[in-house]
Amino acid sequence: MGLQNDKNAxxxxxxxxxxxxxxxxxxxxxxxxxxxMNSDDSMHMLDADIQALHGSYVHYNGAIxxxxxxxxxxxxxxxxxxxxxxx
Numbered sequence: 001m002g003l004q005n006d007k008n009a010x011x012x013x014x015x016x017x018x019x020x021x022x023x024x025x026x027x028x029x030x031x032x033x034x035x036x037m038n039s040d041d042s043m044h045m046l047d048a049d050i051q052a053l054h055g056s057y058v059h060y061n062g063a064i065x066x067x068x069x070x071x072x073x074x075x076x077x078x079x080x081x082x083x084x085x086x087x
Contacts, residue, residue, distance in 0.1 A: 012048035015083075018056050022084050026057050026065040037065060056083045 028037045032044050036053055057065035067084035 010046070012046045012052065014049040015052035018052055018083050022067075022086075024067045024084065024086065025060075026053070028063045028065060034063070052083075 026033070026037070028034045033053075036045050036050050037057070037059070040047075040050060055069065056067060058068040058070055060066045067082075067086065069080055069082060071078065071080055
């Protein structure tokens, strides 16, 4: 499997892929994506890939994840960086 080969080689792929292609949504319709998006399962994917996915998408409905970030409002200022451009 491609992801397993990348994990074994220590090559994260999702951060660069998301930055280059700017996909506005993710459909988690494969078991490895479902696990990655619903937990911190590093058994099947590199931590860097899981962090790239979690930092780029928020859950919308079912298997659909939309580009965005979650933030908690607080008194102090906080700067957020968005991987995927758009409104």
